[in-house]
Amino acid sequence: MSEGRVVIIGGDAAGMSAAAKIRREQPERDILVLEKTAHTSYSACGMPYYIGGLVDDVDSLVARTPERFREKYAIDVRTGHEVTRIDAVAQRVEVRAGNGKIIYEPYDQLLIATGARPFCPDAPGAGAEGIFGLSTLSSGIRVKEFLAREKPQRAVVVGGGYIGLEMAEALVRQQVEVSLVQRGQQVMSTLDPDMGALVSQALRDIGVDLLLSEEFRAFEVNGGRVMAVITAQRRLPADIVILGMGVRPNAELAEAAGLELGAKNAIKVDGRMRTSTPNVWAAGDCVATVHRLTGQPVYIALGTVANKQGLVAGTNLCGRQAWFPGVVGTAVSKICEVEVARTGLQEKELQSLGCRYASATIETRTRAGYYPGSGPITVKLIGEQGSGRLLGAQIVGMEGAAKRIDIIATALTAAMTVGDLIDLDLSYAPPFSPVWDPVQTAARQLVKKL
């Protein structure tokens, strides 16, 4: 695998991390990247901040342009090139080039890094103008342009996942009235309901009209343009609709080529990012990975994971050995001033695993109580009965709260117990923490229940 032509489908996080790694190790290697859109290596996570006006220049979301890859890295990046078929027997891909022509590109090694797309319900009116999902940078630019051109007054966000919430904030910042429709009883279903309730409150506090336990039904369309969102309970007028119901892996090309799929119909890969088909690799939001705590397959579309998997794939494509060990389920977000983080397993997962667990939830301060800027922080910690093993954590709080989740992510990876957390030599000074860090205060409560 360490010689011959590498073709990479997709020029964002995973694809370009791999391409750059290969180029660093193999200055002469023939690398072709085929990217459907006009952009490479952009921060998809940054789009809500661009749309909301916190970031002015869309170019600042681009880490490296196609030109830079061509000139500085000598990588043959072709934008506006959409791969339409993988022929894994002939080892070539069928490509619709920018000019509409169909061409064929042979490969010795193929890396599929096709990413994911927002889930769009198969509902009446779903194709109408004014309905947006966010995935590619182009999709973010389209939303920004729509806001500038159409000056929508009323927005409906369908779904309360991370992107839904971040977009709700972005639209509020743009003086749009926002309703958010969420099927579940709280937003952010990766949190337990009690912690999700804190986030729901944060959304209400910034003026979002939050409609919980409300089922989406259809889009009302007039003249090809969205007019309203219809739920089981009501009609919500909408000049713009944002899809925030999570993403689905772009695995159709892979499936059509006969590759095995895994969790959530994402592409199945091993720890080295090999697919079930020889000389075909995959990485990023289009693949399934493994949860380090349960050993079970899981689908998590995140930039951190995509970058790491791209690096692993690139390393292996150079003929070295690298493994992606999986995830522990870490995620973080911010709703205006409120920081939200989670890692590990949540209660509903533990129940479905039949795990005997206990949890403790504490509220304390982000800094020493007397220090300026100290704010509330709520930490929920979950541990296994009997073994005392740490299983997960969720944090909601003000500035400085969320990054504490990394302590737990590290401790989970090391299979620490809740008692081990108490013993950690964590940093303390009044501008940073109470003398017992909030995660340790939670551990002191939880350890009594285990």
Added chain:
Amino acid sequence: MSEGRVVIIGGDAAGMSAAAKIRREQPERDILVLEKTAHTSYSACGMPYYIGGLVDDVDSLVARTPERFREKYAIDVRTGHEVTRIDAVAQRVEVRAGNGKIIYEPYDQLLIATGARPFCPDAPGAGAEGIFGLSTLSSGIRVKEFLAREKPQRAVVVGGGYIGLEMAEALVRQQVEVSLVQRGQQVMSTLDPDMGALVSQALRDIGVDLLLSEEFRAFEVNGGRVMAVITAQRRLPADIVILGMGVRPNAELAEAAGLELGAKNAIKVDGRMRTSTPNVWAAGDCVATVHRLTGQPVYIALGTVANKQGLVAGTNLCGRQAWFPGVVGTAVSKICEVEVARTGLQEKELQSLGCRYASATIETRTRAGYYPGSGPITVKLIGEQGSGRLLGAQIVGMEGAAKRIDIIATALTAAMTVGDLIDLDLSYAPPFSPVWDPVQTAARQLVKKL
């Protein structure tokens, strides 16, 4: 040890953590706390912020007052009571009560939590008015009163440890001209010189006249009052002098009673906080502890450690079993906007241990580069050649930088390798981090050298 009278010498972090723990477990236990000053359970670490004017009310530095301990906890706390002798054979302490009378108090179990005091060089003029160390809350109040009354124009801070630096900032905030005299080539000797240089620059940036590689010699005194600090190079006029050369354990009572001493002449204890003498325990800034990486004795005076040791001592005094496992050397501070953190072993320690190590230092951003408030962060990571084991880290950077040290403190405790750090599932969203967390960016650099 789980019955009979407990006498505790010292009413701050370690002493009162133990007392509170015992009371929670044993509502009827006879607990006597003898505290030399007028205060209990205060945040000594908060004093620079009180003196600097960031915290207005000195009472806010007090977590629990003596009255509260008496009333809510039914603990017999006697302030203004100084223990002058421990008779470990008769199991009693000699006490100078508030009224000057000498009394004797018997104990079944004794906990020594006498803390530490600022190191004061044995130099001419050391006893003069205007020279202050910071240890007890009373000492902080004295500095604040001196500033209000005497309105000093020029201050000299002798020594560039954490308290010296925090006090330099506090005095700058109070419009006092500050010179800081440091024997070494950089401030903060717990950092390697290259990282210490960044902190030196931060001090200069806030207007501190920083005199490095300059040896303190004497105080110039006139009429019992300090007039100047004399160094090997010059005379520095001073209306007020702050001692920032670290602290020494208050172990004299213990030593006189025949207890074994350990590192830096602090009281030697085992993991359960037992001293060498039966029924005598010790905890907090007066004891030596163990470094979890080297297994060697070490003396570290920090509020976090004192609180944990107090809890461990209290748990054992109730007849349960608890151990304090030692420290990994974590510390954090803030010089105006610049955050500083360290953990693990520094280069000079590794050299003296004969350890083959490599280090990598990277500069990146605290948040996604395009996100508002993103600032520079420098991370130095040290690992062992061959084994790849993580050995330590130092961080200097803007808001959000320092608390990342906790990831490393946790990873050190788990004996992770530098490669393990790269694989961690750390949290990422643009307001919190670049997509590769700075500690992982450093790990990616370091792993190439190991």
